[in-house]
Amino acid sequence: MYLLYRSLTATVVLLGASVLTFGLVYLTPGDSAETILIQQTGHQPSQEAVESFREEEGLNEPIPVQFVDWLGSALQGDLGQSYYSNRAVTELLVQHLPATIELAVASMAVALLVAIPTGVASAVHHGSSIDAGSQLVALVGVSMPNFWLGYLLIIVFALTLDLFPVAGTGGLSHLVLPAIALGTGMAAIVMRLVRTSMLEVIDREYVDGARAKGLRGRIVVYKHALRNALIPVVTVIGLQFAFVLNGAVVIEVVFQRPGLGTLLVDAIFARDYPVVQGVVLVIAVLFVVTNFLVDLTYHYLDPRISLGGGTR
Amino acid sequence: MTLLTVDNLHTRFETNDGVVRAVDGASLTIDRGEIVGLVGESGSGKSVLARSIVGLHSPGRIVEGAIDFDGVDLTDVSASTRERYRGTDIAMVFQDPTATLNPVFDVGEQIAESLRVHDDSSGQSLLDFCHVPLVSDRSRWRRHRERAIELMDQVGIADPEDRVDAYPHELSGGMCQRAMLAIALAGDPDLLIADEPTTALDTTTQARILDQLRELAAETDTAVLVISHDFGVVADCCDRVAVMYGGEIVERGPTDRLLESPEHPYTRGLLSCLLRADDGRDRLPTIDGTVPERFDGGPGCPFASRCSYGTDDCERRDPAVRTVGPDHEVACHELEAVRADDSPAAAGSPSESTPPGRPRADPSESVTRDRARADGSRTIDARGRSGSAGGSADRGDPILEARGVTRTYDLADSAIQRAFGDSRTLRAVDGVNLAVYPGETVGLVGESASGKSTLAKLLTGLEAPSTGEVRFDGEPVGTVADRTADQLADVGVVFQNPQGSINPRQRVRETIAEPLLERGWDSECRRERVRELLDLVGLAERYGSRRPHQLSGGQLQRVAIARAIALEPRVVVFDEPVSALDVSVRAQLLNLLADLQRRLGLTYLVISHDLDVVRHVADRVAVMYLGEIVERGPAERVFDRPSHPYTAALLEAVPRIDDGTDATRLEGPIPSGVDVPSGCRFHPRCPIAEPVCETDEPDSVAVGGVDSHCHFAQQVASRGVTEDSESPRDQSPDPPDTTTR
Known part of the structure; x- marks a missing residue:
């Protein structure tokens, strides 16, 4: 009973923490797709490249949908790829x-x-x-x-x-x-x-x-x-x-x-x-x-x- | 055979302000199997004497004298030898059992520890006692735990197999004190010291614990030293009594002799302070002055400064100890003068304020004894009108009234728990009607957990009722948050523990002025009013600039009263106003309450578990049990002829210096308000319960002006009448037993 109660509250806390974590990317200045592409390729990407990257990564979806996607994969142990080393986070x-x-x-x-x-x-x-x-x-x-x-x-x-x-x-x-x-x-x-x-x-x-x-x-x-x-x-x-x-x-x-x-x-x-x-x-x-x-x-x-x- | 001889013991404390001579030449003997009482006010040195015997007097030092225990002088042995005596030879039980039991270990463990110490007092290993796996001897601990269950059974703890795993907070105060007794007995001691063993307990529980001590001494030949500020407690169970003041034993002798012919003015003072059933509403005798914070330790009688017989000689020379009867010794210079004052009528109080000739009980006096009252309504009250709600013309309208008030508490403390279906509630107050009329004093009695204090909180608006309403002056009023400034000013509250209810950082002046400030008085008016109030409650003006820690308990309670009456309220609610105080201080405060009521025309609601206090102050009483009022009516009538077995049992439990009879005791603790018994709530503990009590809730029955919620109210009351007519002084009739009904 107690464990159940505590796990529930712990889950709420973790959910809050994950919202904040997820929000990190959106709170940082600049267009994230652009930033990522600059980091991956090292030069200013073309408009089309940015658009297709957004489409590919689901960045055009509404933010709540993106969050659910992110959370879903996070729960499966997939936190995405490092932009830098290309290894799984x-x-x-x-x-x-x-x-x-x-x-x-x-x-x-x-x-x-x-x-x-x-x-x-x-x-x-x-x-x-x-x-x-x-x-x-x-x-x-x-x-x-x-x-x-x-x-x-x-x-x-x-x-x-x-x-x-x-x-x-x-x-x-x-x-x-x-x-x-x-x-x-x-x-x-x-x-x-x-x-x-x-x-x-x-x-x-x-x-x-x-x-x-x-x-x-x-x-x-x-x-x-x-x-x-x-x-x-x-x-x-x-x-x-x-x-x-x-x-x-x-x-x-x-x-x-x-x-x-x-x-x-x-x-x-x-x-x-x-x-x-x-x-x-x-x-x-x-x-x-x-x-x-x-x-x-x-x-x-x-x-x-x-x-x-x-x-x- | 003498077991313990304390001879001319001096225990001192070095403090920043100088030496405190807590014990200053005390001598005492105890025989095997004997119960000796040690009586005195707070600050007289009783506890330090006891602690010196056990060796727990640190940081004090024994500077002189001897403690001879079974042939060994305990002041003359090493600390480790001393330690070996503790627990195994000399055990101690302290005042507040809930504070003396360690809250984080179950009682079985705490008793088992004591058994382990007794088994093997020299080889205590920390790892073993901490139950470190592999190091600790588990099978031995298991055996000790089984022994603990036997001991718990022996001291009267019901269902010891279940309770052995209980933590102190899961047990009632009385149960905890029994567990403490079991711990003390585990070491099979020759001497048991009980320091105020029942002061923190209900009257009903107190009676049972004292019985236990008596049985113990008789069965195991254990010597017992009972320390108390209450002569009633000591008289109830002791063979001999020693009276202590200023670190000295001023008088000692057999209990009967001391009660019948006390010699020392201090002993006489203490005895006269006791509330008696036949006191009526007289001013109580008091002992002038208060115990000084420190005694100078020079020559002379320590009591001289407060003694009305005091002479220059008393101040200068130590009084010699004189033998005045068989085994009866007293240290006083002016015995002749004290005795000369004796007349058959005067019980011989040293206080000036004692009225000559304390009246014996005489029913015809009951009206004349009443204090003069401006509106004269009291006489009518006393003539046996029932106290049910909705008063009638001759009493006017109630000033403060509870109508069908119920207060429940949810035990589930979070939304998630409730969502999982935890819907247990505690019914603290259950459908109570209570009316308080202008100018009267209503007493509310009952054991702990009967709902008295909750009802007080509801009436004063500190809590909101779950259902029902509280009316002030006929108007429904809410909690303090909703009441108007005038309504707030009209009700004053005084709580039990002034140390807890007064801000320790404020000066007395600021504490008293706080309600005035809240009301917007300017500083000039506030100063004037505080001066007035200090005078009213009998405190000198200089106390205004003191801080709470510089005041005694009695003085602090006066401050609390001054604060409560600062805004000239019409009603004052007192929640256990004198329970935390010495008998002598209690008498002074009760006198003060009577004076204030007379001078200011106040209406009182006095809540107490102490029946003597309520009997002394109240016009009408209501007896509360498990959230309901089971009996109510004029005070004299209810106390003289109780018509509810619960009231009868409460009266029975009060320790009396004038009855030697074995009384019937109320069995078991008060049930929890979560699972209220069916039918009559009292039936599981009632000595006269019948099957009908288990099924039907009794209606209110009027018996001679008293409302009683008992199926057998008539029988209970008539039983009381016969008892009463036989012995007018004995206020406590035997509760009827099944054979006579």
């Missing part, structure tokens, strides 16, 4: 997606592994030097632009210390530096949130209740308090995923990783609209799916949030 996406997902997951993992324990320690030792120290580090982490951090990491760990490869893809070692570069900003934000949230929770009566049972401090903090403190944090983590994808565009360029970011940047410069459309659509799908997962996690963390049905 879907093929390009499949080729570039894994690198980006790898990076996103790795940087999220780095962020959470650092942020949660630090945030908890910071809250438990509220006002101590641990707290002050981690607050300072968090401030630096939040303020540092990720591409700059990326270059710093390359200079220190790749060029000087030669611990990790400078760029490109390969094994895990290629992932470490970009993941840190991308994860740091998020870690800082999440850490501060965990700290605030923990501080709020740690004075609650159920924490005293858990202590009164005779539970050890660590179990009280990590089982009883943290589980409650994570509820607001999870929302932000879901939204931060957009931040990670945005960041990936920049970081992939810095580390020359062949991911969606690189693909998107190249496509934009080349006015390769079908590819831009495809990448934007994939990012929208990823975003909707992550937030769907966040909602599920929500219910796991807080049974008071009902999955469908009544609120009482």
